[in-house]
Amino acid sequence: MNQLQNFTKGFVRENPILMLVLGCCPTLATTTSAVNGLGMGIATAFVLVGSNTVVAMLANLIPDKVRIPSFIIIIASFVTVVDLLMKAYVPDLYETLGIFIPLIVVNCIVLGRAEAFASKNTVLSSAIDGLGMGLGFTMALGILGAFREILGSGSVFNYRFIQGDGILVFILAPGAFIALGYFIALVNRVKNK
């Protein structure tokens, strides 16, 4: 597999949300608008690239039995860095995403990639893998966020195109479940064609 394939596999074929249904919590919770979804996706992508790179560098130095705890420490460190940086430079977005920033640490995608890919591959391919997966995640979040924002508030990227209210339920909790359900069903259908 060349690096290009390695990079693009996270977009559709192995997209963490749409194909593997990993990392659902932030997907549902933070996609009330396109901007929020993208913000969450980028934060996660940063952690993915960072942790994948460091894990790949240290993979041979870490004894097998303490592999998972070591990975968790590395991931938690990157999450804390993102947490502090966002608090300092994008405080509004930080407040909207709230508890889901520290919770990146338990996002199955991050630990999953560290364990399944980064611990067995070179630093370069791990970084690319992290970036590809992160972008795939960001893309899915952005699309879902835009979809819910369009239906729910009649705007996209905070640009209003209809007056009055949208279909409120799509911004509320039930809309998140339903929108993601149909999104995955659609992808399944296209894939099976």
Next chain:
Amino acid sequence: MAKTESTFKNMVISLTLISLVASACLGFVYEMTREPIELANLNKKLSAIRQVVPEFTNNPNDEMYMLPTGDGDSLEIYPAKSGNEIVGYAVNTNTSTGFSGNISLMAGFKPDGTIINITVLEQKETPGLGTKMAEPAFKDQFKDKNPGNFILKVKNDGGPVDAITAATISSRAFCHAVQRAYNALQKGGEK
């Protein structure tokens, strides 16, 4: 490079090293971001104050003081001064009577108690219904009103305030928060 063996010594050493390096990095980032974080918080507060009182030349944050509301708690009062003259007060007020959780407002008053403007700092009301309290259509009806003769109650409760459609509880809570700010500022906590 050979794979490190899983001996007890190796495990302890590698875990300790990783923890140490991680803590050191975090400490460094924390120090680096501490000032920007404080600045961001301060800016947020100042921009809220700026929205609700006339232009000021002092730093209201440095002259903040607390006044009791009469409900057993106190609110933060930010005096806005132009030169030596007080042009208004911004009151950081809140209420727990909202539909889902706390509502926190910054309310600006003239020295005689007339409301200048109100801005919503924090609320968790139902999106699309209670959240409309942040929109001008609702909150502008408080502008230039003096709670001394303008009763802070929605029409359902016999007051003059037009409640948000399908969000009477949120509207009531909004009035309640403004009333608390007025009580603290004008009556020094007496009911």
Next chain:
Amino acid sequence: MEYILIIISAVFVNNIVLAQFLGICPFLGVSNKINTAVGMSGAVTFVIVLATIVTYLIQVFILDKLGIGFMQTITFILIIAALVQMVEIILKKISQPLYQALGIFLPLITTNCAVLGVAILVIRKNYNLLEGVVYSAATAVGFGLALVILAGIREQYDLLDIPKGMKGVPISLVTAGILALAFMGFTGIVK
């Protein structure tokens, strides 16, 4: 009274799965059968309450004392991971039946964001220890309730003719959405 409010709010109004989106992975993963759903909820309740107590004490007596609150995430996740391991070992030693009932779910719980989420929420909501324990237990009950209801519905899927693309995760998500809609009826109970 306050504790009753916390309980109702955590179980129904702000249900951890259906309103706060925490713990979705096990929610979708182990809701095929009512039996496994009940087992999972039991294990989660146990770990959430235990984790809340330990992380609360660590936050108050170590992180706050030393002024290193920014180490919260990294400390909490390590404590939870260690705690889960410990519970597993202890259960295996003292109660074989209980271990067999809950054992297989325990490794999955470390990455259940509900556990870390509740631990952090208790700190952010400024609860005291007792409130924290009540809140975490009620949240776990809410998790179990949502899980068991969904499992009950999913058991019926075998009898239905579901379109191919909707099978599996998508139909479960849509069902969960309708459940969430039903739970929204509870908002406003707690004022």
